Amino acid sequence: MKSRIKFFTIIGSLLLFVGCGSSENQNSNSSASETTHVGQSGVKDDMSNPNVVQVAVGSPDHSTLVAALKAADYVDALANVGPFTVFAPTNSAFDALPEGTLATLTKAENQRQLRDILEYHVLLGVYKVDDFVNGRKLGTADGRSVEIQKNAEGTVLVNGAKILGSVQASNGIIHVVDKVLIPE
Structure with missing residues (x-):
């Protein structure tokens, strides 16, 4: 039982660590999208x-x-x-x-x-x-x-x-x- 708790604690910590790292990227991306509101015409596709x-x-x-x-x-x-x-x-x-x-x-x-x-x-x-x-x-x-x-x-x-x-x-x-x- 203790080994299962330890296993889930390690997995949870890893997920938290990975999630925090990607959340910083999401935050920087979301703040960029919050500052510019463009419609379909604003999509850049050359x-x-x-x-x-x-x-x-x-x-x-x-x-x-x-x-x-x-x-x-x-x-x-x-x-x-x-x-x-x-x-x-x-x-x-x-x-x-x-x-x-x-x-x-x-x-x-x-x-x-x-x-x-x-x-x-x-x-x-x-x-x-x-x-x-x-x-x-x-x-x-x-x-x-x-x-x-x-x-x-x-x-x-x-x-x-x-x-x-x-x-x-x-x-x-x-x-x-x-x-x-x-x-x-």
Whole structure:
């Protein structure tokens, strides 16, 4: 009986010793994670295929879109698993909006309105250009729908915005468009 007690005492001491050593590491890790609160967009991964947000961030033609995503607090949502189809207006598409529109939308008090507009550019699921059918309506992330126009030459329009090109991402696909889609 004494040998069993001695055995469990030794094992308990070893576990306590090992546990204390790893607890210091856990404490230092937890304090680091407590100081930085980032969502999925804050994950650093240079080895995998980029997600739709990372593709947009890497495109000099989409800096206005990225700024709008940040202002609408919509970056983490689009950095998640998806899959998403994103209609990504170019900087020149944003420049074509009436003067002052973007400045007004990016104000903190208009965040919900801006987010609604950005959600209007997102479909749940992956739709490649070949999947689009003329006259088809597709539901957007904000609960509305966009209409696809496709001519015989294969040119695809989404509510009148021309798809200029497409980029595959790890969590979906991006279709670069020449106009900002405004929900009606």
